Amino acid sequence: MVEGQEDVRFVTKINQWMYEEKLVEATFAEKGLFILPVGGCGSLLAWLNFALFSKLNEPWFILIDSDKGTDEAKQSQRHLHRIRAKYPWMQAHIHATFKREIENYLVFKEGKKTHVFAPYEDVKQHMYDF
Known part of the structure; x- marks a missing residue:
């Protein structure tokens, strides 16, 4: 399970x-x-609650x-904590990225130029620049 469509594409391509x-x-x-x-x-809570x-x-x-x-960071951690508490035997199957979002792991290369995103940079703001 991932958050959105872009994450499906990213994980599948990787x-x-x-x-x-x-x-x-x-x-x-x-x-x-x-x-x-x-x-x-937040939708993961529905998976937990139901x-x-x-x-x-x-x-x-x-x-x-x-x-x-981001403002959502603490909330995301609370949601994951609740899921881990309910499913302690699944600890190895519940992960959050170290960086802000999965797109922060992208590296763009254009000619001799390479752009690596900072760990907490809002990558989606820059996606149309490339």
Whole structure:
């Protein structure tokens, strides 16, 4: 589970690249795995409140943005804490990015110029510049 559509694209592309570089043995699709956008960290509370994680009857993994440097950061951490408290045996399957959002891991190369985003920079503000 990830937050949004862009995260699905990002994780899928990274997985495909890792497969092509022989860093992983298979793609998510080949393994029968799918990336589910849940609509933000707040939506994960619905999964918790309605016990939807348990109803999946399948292993699950959560990757959300840390939102560091934003007003939402503390709220995101509280939501993850509640999920971890309810599912303590799933600790290794519940993660927030170290950087603000998954897009902060992007590196743009254009000719000889390379742009690496700062860990807490609002990358989406710059996406149309590239």
